[in-house]
Amino acid sequence: MRKIIFLILFVLLIISAFIALRFGSVGIEWREFWHSFTHPSEQGTAHSIIWLTRFPRVLAAVLVGAGLAAAGCALQGLLRNPLAEPYTLGISGGAALGAAVVTVFMPIHLGAWTTPVSAFFGAMVSVTLVYLIAGRRRFSVTGLILAGVILSFIFSSAVLLILTLASPLETNSILFWLIGSLSGDKVSIIKAIPFFIIPGIAILYLFGRDLDAIALGDEKAFHLGVEAIRVRQILFVVTSMVAGACIAAAGMVGFVGLIIPHAMRMMIGPGHKPLIIASSLAGAAFLVLADTVARTVLSRHGQELPVGVVTGIIGGMFFIILLLKQREKMSF
Amino acid sequence: MKSIFFLLMIAGSLCGCGSDSPPAVTAGRSLTDSTGTAFSLEPLPSRIISFAPYITQNIYLLGAGDKLVGVTKFCKLPAGEKKQVIGDLLTQDIERIIQLKPELVLATKEGNKPEVVNQLKGLGIRVFVLSEANSWKDIRSGFMQMAELLGKTADAQKILEQLEVRLSAVREKNALAGSPSKVFFQLSEQFHTAAKDTFADEVITQAGAVNIAHNAVGRWPMLSAEEVIAQDPDLIIIPLMGNITEQAKAGWEKFPLLKAVKSNKIVIADADLCCLPTPENFVGLTELISEILHK
The missing domain is CATH 3.40.50.1980 (Nitrogenase molybdenum iron protein domain)
Incomplete structure (x- = not known):
């Protein structure tokens, strides 16, 4: 049964990627489309659009979607909290502050790397602080969540402070980034984020059984031979790296890390090993589709939506339907 | 961590200097934009995309509106004119831009994201980045730069002379x-x-x-x-x-x-x-x- 679900999700991902390559703001005829598929090295308008513009973006969506969903899934188990998501432990606030500071005060020019590097740097500063604070409380669940939430508040307020000082254009640029978007040059960033996201997901998968044990409570986990504190330490760092890379690539794309793991849990049950594979596949497919909607829905008016808006609205409604269908209590 | 921060600081200080002052309009057959990229002035571009409302206005002012193939959502066009919209100031529809096959994209250093400019350059599209102009002197030189790119220097000079006359009338009143x-x-x-x-x-x-x-x-x-x-x-x-x-x-x-x-x-x-x-x-x-x- 599980294998069939994995297969379905995988096929879904392939179809989503195909749709994303096929459709965009500019219509391309089937003939041209196939031609640039069968002759991927031939230059031309269709080639530029499909291989140099859409393809890097689809790859980025696959990686970010998979990373966010897997990280969210692991954190929900790790913190025994259905509201946990990749941004719960203070990553988002730090990343936002990093991006905002660089946008407004330090005009460093690293080309396509400027915002990703500053966001990642900010996220890592914030994560380090959360780690140090939570460490004083022996990495208890409450310690981690409280440290994460409070630091997020502090950093978010600092971002608001910067927004009030920034010029209208800078403000727009930061706000657009905060909503989460896959627009812009993704050619460089997709050469870097796989090194964080793919091994990250693999490690989360390997810790699947430990997560199952921790979901029962620290004490029960201990009797099953799992050191909850140690696991939390390691997985906190791993999920932070994954989420940090996702944020660097796409800003704050909400909801993927929250709803995809829940939806998958409803479908295949609470075991973390299969759950992480299923979440990664479903997260990737979902974000690829959501980004296709974001790119095309208003393109006739010359407007692109931030993908975060689409994931929030579509994802939210989809999730409510799932909740209404699922009668019994959700299990972890 | 510390060393990364240090590297960022150095990168910032290296890239930050030298690009602020608007480059002098060169007399030769090439022009350098605010990112330091040199542009040859020949052949004259016949398909232009504007990335900012003020650039669009200037292009019409110079009488080169017919060469414009793409504009932003916020660009106001003369009555009856219709151009392809390629986005707003921050997000541009890259696919649409590629499809329009522009020979020149005019962007601004302050208004447009450097990432987008780099992305277009990576796709082999010529992007001239104008530096920000606020003072009369800088607005004049930015206008002349655009005129050179479009082959409209004589028209531009005439327009500026007439405007100077109007400005000095204001100064006399002051x-x-x-x-x-x-x-x-x-x-x-x-x-x-x-x-x-x-x-x-x-x-x-x-x-x-x-x-x-x-x-x-x-x-x-x-x-x-x-x-x-x-x-x-x-x-x-x-x-x-x-x-x-x-x-x-x-x-x-x-x-x-x-x-x-x-x-x-x-x-x-x-x-x-x-x-x-x-x-x-x-x-x-x-x-x-x-x-x-x-x-």
């Missing part, structure tokens, strides 16, 4: 007036305004007046109502921004003792005239302010 009047340029209900190094500030100065926010911190500061009242400006200009504009005007009318209210000098002006740094708008807005103040 010389006759007494102490300079105070102007508040209101950009939002929260009293956002333009301080020094902005288009509005330069225009107010040219019109022989003083911008009350000239010395405020930052370029787009938010003043308090108290400060505006204490400064008691002779003129309040509000660019037209929909509903907010009338509300802002009505808000001031609660203070009948303010000079601007007493003499009915709260002026709602066209937003493009107030905010798009073209030579024509610079002179137009200067004349408008000077006229109201010397009425």
